[in-house]
Amino acid sequence: MSVPYKIGVIGAGNIGTAMAALLSRSGAEIHVTARGARLAQITQAGVELNDRGEIITARPKVCEAITEPMDALFVCVKSQSLASAIALNRAAIAPSTLVIPMVNGLPFWFYASADGMGHVPLLDPDRVLARTLSPAQVLGAVLLMTVQTDATGKATSSNTPTLSLGAVSDGTDEAAVTRLIALLETSGVRTDFDPAIRQKVLVKLLANFATNALSALTGAMLDDIGRDPALRSVATGLADEFRAWASREGYSLPPNAWLVDLLIDAGAFPTSMLQDALAGKPLELDAICRAPMDRARMGGGDMPIMGALLDRLAHAGHTPVPRSDIPAILRSLPLSPIPAQKTA
Numbered sequence: 001m002s003v004p005y006k007i008g009v010i011g012a013g014n015i016g017t018a019m020a021a022l023l024s025r026s027g028a029e030i031h032v033t034a035r036g037a038r039l040a041q042i043t044q045a046g047v048e049l050n051d052r053g054e055i056i057t058a059r060p061k062v063c064e065a066i067t068e069p070m071d072a073l074f075v076c077v078k079s080q081s082l083a084s085a086i087a088l089n090r091a092a093i094a095p096s097t098l099v100i101p102m103v104n105g106l107p108f109w110f111y112a113s114a115d116g117m118g119h120v121p122l123l124d125p126d127r128v129l130a131r132t133l134s135p136a137q138v139l140g141a142v143l144l145m146t147v148q149t150d151a152t153g154k155a156t157s158s159n160t161p162t163l164s165l166g167a168v169s170d171g172t173d174e175a176a177v178t179r180l181i182a183l184l185e186t187s188g189v190r191t192d193f194d195p196a197i198r199q200k201v202l203v204k205l206l207a208n209f210a211t212n213a214l215s216a217l218t219g220a221m222l223d224d225i226g227r228d229p230a231l232r233s234v235a236t237g238l239a240d241e242f243r244a245w246a247s248r249e250g251y252s253l254p255p256n257a258w259l260v261d262l263l264i265d266a267g268a269f270p271t272s273m274l275q276d277a278l279a280g281k282p283l284e285l286d287a288i289c290r291a292p293m294d295r296a297r298m299g300g301g302d303m304p305i306m307g308a309l310l311d312r313l314a315h316a317g318h319t320p321v322p323r324s325d326i327p328a329i330l331r332s333l334p335l336s337p338i339p340a341q342k343t344a
């Protein structure tokens with residue numbers, strides 16, 4: 001009897017539930033981790049994804065922590081939980097396991113090379129990730145998928161799941177990656193392998209940086225941010241700050257016209273950070289906002305609009321703030337023109 005291909009999915013929230021349901025169509029053996037009430041839900045009823053009208057149900061193996069090596073491990077937690085989730089699931093990770101962190105924000109591996117993981121202190125303060133994972137086994141990932149989950153754990157996705165994967169250093173087992181991509185494609189996840197994965201990460205992070213904290217503070221949907229002149233000028237000011245830093249790092253990012261189109265096209269969608277603010281959950285501010293700002297400051301630059309926005313968030317008490325407070329808060333941000341950036 002052949003040994004089954006084993007895929008671990010750490011975290012059964014929006015993305016983890018969707019991935020577990022989709023990957024169940026690949027024929028691989030799927031192991032999902034969950035805790036508390038979610039563990040009980042999956043044990044009883046499995047996972048369910050409504051993928052643009054198609055209901056996909058599956059009964060993966062479910063546990064609090066995976067205790068045997070996986071061929072591939074998708075880590076679907078918030079960025080601030082990545083190190084603890086990896087530490088808890090240490091037994092799932094053999095030297096040959098492909099580990100795919102599916103998180104938004106500046107990735108902990110962004111400065112990795114064959115010599116080591118590099119270090120972004122905010123993202124891996126105790127170096128758990130750097131010590132546990134080798135750069136060759138980590139695949140960078142950019143996921144374009146919008147998923148929301150209801151109280152019963154049922155996930156709903158409103159677009160074609162699209163995933164870009166990329167090696168973060170030399171030494172990645174290309175045959176293993178090819179096999180994983182075939183399984184993802186069989187599952188309905190449109191997947192490519194992109195040698196320029198860092199560029200792709202920064203393009204997505206440009207959108208997150210420009211919108212997420214702003215939406216958490218104001219409650220604005222993506223299309224509001226694209227259309228409302230006051231919100232739009234904050235978002236494009238943030239994008240200018242981000243683009244200036246990225247350009248110093250050697251990356252050329254799309255211009256504000258691209259960003260505004262993306263926001264308007266997205267419609268009345270609450271960013272993932274607004275969803276967290278509304279649910280009273282911790283916000284991914286370190287990975288999405290503070291880590292790029294720290295890197296900019298380390299390079300002698302600054303991000304004054306983001307600095308002020310984080311300050312307003314810290315002092316807001318309750319987020320989103322009342323609508324009546326928004327105009328004064330937006331006017332208080334340092335939206336002075338910054339030097340024109342060279343953009344693609």
Ligand SMILES: NC(=O)C1=CN([C@@H]2O[C@H](COP(=O)(O)OP(=O)(O)OC[C@H]3O[C@@H](n4cnc5c(N)ncnc54)[C@H](OP(=O)(O)O)[C@@H]3O)[C@@H](O)[C@H]2O)C=CC1
Pocket residue numbers: 010011012013014015016033034035036038076077078079081084085088102103104105143144145146147148272284
């Ligand atoms: N939602 C979306 O549409 C998109 C999200 N993303 C990104 O994907 C990542 C995941 O987001 P999302 O799925 O929405 O987040 P959720 O908060 O919905 O899910 C995270 C899950 O991880 C679980 N978790 C946290 N720590 C651990 C741990 N140590 N062990 C096991 N489980 C753990 C949480 O469990 P518990 O509830 O018990 O805390 C929760 O179920 C984020 O970086 C997000 O920005 C990217 C693209 C789109």
Ligand SMILES: CC(C)(CO)C(=O)C(=O)O
Pocket residue numbers: 104207208209211212222266270271272273
């Ligand atoms: C939709 C988008 C790109 C908005 O920033 C996103 O990824 C999010 O909501 O976190």
